[in-house]
Amino acid sequence: MDNSSKTDFFVIKALEDGVNVIGLTRGTDTRFHHSEKLDKDEVMIAQFTEHTSAVKVRGKAIIQTSHGQMENN
Numbered sequence: 001m002d003n004s005s006k007t008d009f010f011v012i013k014a015l016e017d018g019v020n021v022i023g024l025t026r027g028t029d030t031r032f033h034h035s036e037k038l039d040k041d042e043v044m045i046a047q048f049t050e051h052t053s054a055v056k057v058r059g060k061a062i063i064q065t066s067h068g069q070m071e072n073n
């Protein structure tokens with residue numbers, strides 16, 4: 001696997017209170033391992049790591065990754 005997949009950062013800006021950023025584990029067992037709650041205008045800067053291969057965002061937010069920016073409504 002290309003090592004950059006574990007060093008990529010992403011940015012999430014909450015557009016409402018109570019946005020959930022949920023980290024999912026890397027490997028054969030895919031499960032939630034961390035949930036972070038953001039209130040409006042809070043920003044989280046995070047990385048894909050050895051432990052985290054996927055992220056689920058629930059709620060209105062702006063999400064920036066190396067693949068571009070999107071808005072979750």
Ligand code: TRP
Nearest residue numbers: 022023034046047048049051052
């Ligand atoms: N301990 C986690 C890790 O190193 C922290 C983390 C990194 C995380 N990126 C995340 C948690 C994204 C939730 C979402 O993988």
